[in-house]
Amino acid sequence: MSGPCEAMQERIADYVLGALDEREAEGVQSHLGACEACQKYLRTLTEHSEGLAALGQHIQMDMRAREDKVIEALETMAPGGSQRSCALPWMGRLLRMAVATVLVLGVGITIGRVTAPEPIDVDQLRADLERSVAASLRPAVEERVDARLEAALTDGQADLSATLTAEVREELKVFGAQLMAGSEAMMDRRLDDFLELIEAARLKDRQRVAQAFEQIELNRMRDVRQLGLGLRTLAVQTNDEPTTMPN
Amino acid sequence: MDQRSDTELVRAVRAGDRSAYADLVRRHYKGVFLVCLGVLGNTHDAEDVAQETMIRGYEKIRQLRDAGQFGHWIVRIARNLSINFVRRRAAAERAVGSRPEAPARREGHNDELEEAVARLPHDLRLPLVMYYYDGRSVKTVAERLEISTSGVYGKLRAALRELHDALTARGDAE
Numbered sequence: 001m002s003g004p005c006e007a008m009q010e011r012i013a014d015y016v017l018g019a020l021d022e023r024e025a026e027g028v029q030s031h032l033g034a035c036e037a038c039q040k041y042l043r044t045l046t047e048h049s050e051g052l053a054a055l056g057q058h059i060q061m062d063m064r065a066r067e068d069k070v071i072e073a074l075e076t077m078a079p080g081g082s083q084r085s086c087a088l089p090w091m092g093r094l095l096r097m098a099v100a101t102v103l104v105l106g107v108g109i110t111i112g113r114v115t116a117p118e119p120i121d122v123d124q125l126r127a128d129l130e131r132s133v134a135a136s137l138r139p140a141v142e143e144r145v146d147a148r149l150e151a152a153l154t155d156g157q158a159d160l161s162a163t164l165t166a167e168v169r170e171e172l173k174v175f176g177a178q179l180m181a182g183s184e185a186m187m188d189r190r191l192d193d194f195l196e197l198i199e200a201a202r203l204k205d206r207q208r209v210a211q212a213f214e215q216i217e218l219n220r221m222r223d224v225r226q227l228g229l230g231l232r233t234l235a236v237q238t239n240d241e242p243t244t245m246p247n
Numbered sequence: 248m249d250q251r252s253d254t255e256l257v258r259a260v261r262a263g264d265r266s267a268y269a270d271l272v273r274r275h276y277k278g279v280f281l282v283c284l285g286v287l288g289n290t291h292d293a294e295d296v297a298q299e300t301m302i303r304g305y306e307k308i309r310q311l312r313d314a315g316q317f318g319h320w321i322v323r324i325a326r327n328l329s330i331n332f333v334r335r336r337a338a339a340e341r342a343v344g345s346r347p348e349a350p351a352r353r354e355g356h357n358d359e360l361e362e363a364v365a366r367l368p369h370d371l372r373l374p375l376v377m378y379y380y381d382g383r384s385v386k387t388v389a390e391r392l393e394i395s396t397s398g399v400y401g402k403l404r405a406a407l408r409e410l411h412d413a414l415t416a417r418g419d420a421e
Binding site: 009010013014016017019041044045048049051052053054055056059060063066067069070071073074075077 | 265268269272273276277280284290294297298301302305306357360361364375376379380381383385400403404407408410411414415
């Protein structure tokens with residue numbers, strides 16, 4: 001006897017599984033009434049289906065004993081979830097890893113930005129140095145002025161105050177001049193240092209370029225020698241071969 | 248069995264009530280075991296991995312975000328552990344160069360059918376085992392496997408067909 005109809009096999013499986021509606025089931029039954037091969041196929045699938053259900057019942061018989069075994073194993077454990085605490089329990093492992101990666105990258109980028117060398121901006125450097133020197137000297141100037149004014153007020157002498165004011169003004173002028181001179185001298189020194197560094201770097205670069213050119217020249221000369229040798233070899237071989245003419 | 252919901256039981260476990268987890272084991276072990284059996288194909292390995300799953304669930308219960316989803320969560324752990332076990336077993340078999348011997352035949356037991364089920368690819372065996380060994384509910388299988396009911400029917404059809412072909416070929420050979 002031939003096998004079941006190819007087109008009906010899925011339908012018959014659905015019939016066994018109870019997946020067909022009433023009309024579809026009637027269609028299958030109608031076909032089965034006229035096809036012995038499909039009837040046999042249905043019988044076999046039904047046997048398998050019942051066999052599987054029986055296997056399931058057999059396996060379920062031992063389920064309680066298996067549960068007892070698990071519960072017994074759990075008795076020896078610490079209270080739930082206390083074996084390994086999690087700092088962020090609401091986060092999945094992947095999410096925690098992603099957050100950690102972002103943090104590491106962020107810290108790396110920040111450190112990189114802070115430590116990366118930047119091109120020298122002379123004007124900016126000058127302005128920064130001026131601001132820095134002025135800021136460092138200003139408290140000393142203010143302190144000195146305050147002390148003088150306080151002394152004058154204590155004496156209660158207006159003329160002294162005027163004198164002191166004039167003196168303070170004079171001192172401020174001197175301080176201002178010293179401040180400018182100091183800042184310019186410091187700035188010049190720093191600029192000299194930077195220019196020396198730049199010059200040293202340029203010199204080093206020039207040396208490296210010169211070395212590279214030397215190496216290129218050496219390579220070129222070696223290649224020329226090899227080419228000459230190759231050409232001589234070719235010439236010798238060409239002379240050795242007998243000249244043959246096609247007929 | 249305790250009438251408390253999964254959510255209440257999970258909260259009790261987190262508060263240190265070990266017996267509440269025993270109730271969760273009674274409630275969900277069967278589903279876990281059948282998933283393990285469906286993936287692994289034999290009861291011995293399924294028992295080991297199901298036990299490991301329940302212990303893992305106990306250890307990591309604080310990581311479960313929605314306590315009401317304990318059933319889905321523990322089944323997902325069971326599936327992942329079973330798949331990892333299959334990979335390790337396959338690697339070990341490759342290294343040793345042999346497959347484990349089939350279990351001894353038992354009286355009154357449909358060994359041929361059980362062996363044919365064990366030889367099915369696990370993506371077909373899993374829905375088949377979950378359907379036939381646990382109340383024949385396509386809806387439950389679909390929920391646990393997180394696929395559609397039509398997808399479950401498709402897998403069951405294919406599994407029945409493969410079983411039929413395997414057992415018919417075996418009958419013809421004998």
